[in-house]
Amino acid sequence: MSGIWFDIAHLLAGSLVLVSFMLLYQDRMFALLNVFALHAVVLALAVGWQAWIQDAPHLYVTAFIAFVFKGVIIPGALHRIVQRLGIHRSVETVGGIGLTMLFGIGLVALSIVIMLPVTAVASSIGREDLAFALSVVLLGMLMMVTRRNAVSQVVGFMSLENGLVLAATGARGMPLVVEISVGFSILIAFLVIGIFLFRIRERFDTVDLQALDMSRGEQQ
Numbered sequence: 001m002s003g004i005w006f007d008i009a010h011l012l013a014g015s016l017v018l019v020s021f022m023l024l025y026q027d028r029m030f031a032l033l034n035v036f037a038l039h040a041v042v043l044a045l046a047v048g049w050q051a052w053i054q055d056a057p058h059l060y061v062t063a064f065i066a067f068v069f070k071g072v073i074i075p076g077a078l079h080r081i082v083q084r085l086g087i088h089r090s091v092e093t094v095g096g097i098g099l100t101m102l103f104g105i106g107l108v109a110l111s112i113v114i115m116l117p118v119t120a121v122a123s124s125i126g127r128e129d130l131a132f133a134l135s136v137v138l139l140g141m142l143m144m145v146t147r148r149n150a151v152s153q154v155v156g157f158m159s160l161e162n163g164l165v166l167a168a169t170g171a172r173g174m175p176l177v178v179e180i181s182v183g184f185s186i187l188i189a190f191l192v193i194g195i196f197l198f199r200i201r202e203r204f205d206t207v208d209l210q211a212l213d214m215s216r217g218e219q220q
Contacts, residue, residue, distance in 0.1 A: 005053045012046035013132035013166060017108060020139040023159055024100050027093070029082050029151065033075050036155045040070030043162045050129075050169045059169060066165065070158065082151060094146045104139050111135040129170030136163030 019039045026032040044067035051059030093100055115131035140160025144153045 009046070009049050009053060010128045010132075012042065012049055013129045013170070016042050016046060016162070016166060017132050017135045017139070020136050020143075020159060020163075021101065021104060023155065024104050024139065024143055024146075025097060027097060029149070030079065032152055032155055033078050033082070036078075036159065037071050037075035039159055039162060040066050040075070043166060044071060046166060047169050062165065062169065066162070070162070074158070078151065078155075094148065100142065100146050104142055107138040107142060108135040111138060130167055133163045133167035133170060136160070136166060139163075 016039065019035065019042050022035045023032065023039060026035055044063045047059055047066060048063035051057065051063060111134040112131050115134050116127055137160050140156050140158075140163060143156030143159065147153050147156060
């Protein structure tokens with residue numbers, strides 16, 4: 001493969017980091033879910049391209065799982081859950097969006113500083129992709145920490161998992177059985193989360209974590 005194919009792979013992986021920043025920027029629930037669907041589509045494109053340049057057909061299964069489950073089914077189901085729970089409103093953040101974005105830039109810089117020296121003996125395509133993947137993971141963790149709404153924290157967790165998939169793909173792929181098990185694990189976790197959110201809504205009439213903490217303090 002020529003260098004242009006590797007450049008496209010890096011472009012797709014970098015685009016996933018950019019969409020992660022778009023997730024951090026969103027302050028509306030439906031916009032957040034739409035951007036997460038885009039996040040999954042970009043992941044599917046990145047994994048599919050890796051399957052092509054690595055000549056690894058099993059990675060097409062990973063790309064298919066990412067597109068169908070994370071790009072279509074899960075965002076669509078979350079839209080319905082949000083509508084039924086009546087929480088389609090602004091998403092509160094800890095510290096504000098501006099500060100969160102600045103902190104996210106610092107995490108991306110940290111990822112590059114850490115991963116490039118550590119992966120010096122790895123292939124050229126693996127080094128950059130692993131740095132991008134770590135950035136996506138850290139940005140997903142940042143989203144989980146800075147969001148007060150349970151649904152947005154779920155989205156942060158799933159975006160974090162997208163970074164792990166990108167890392168495994170960039171490190172010359174992963175076994176097909178692992179990809180399938182990851183897909184089913186995500187589906188089962190999503191079903192449990194959906195039931196969990198409905199139960200919270202029925203019990204406390206909110207899914208805002210700050211309000212739940214206040215309710216717990218009042219009960220004590």
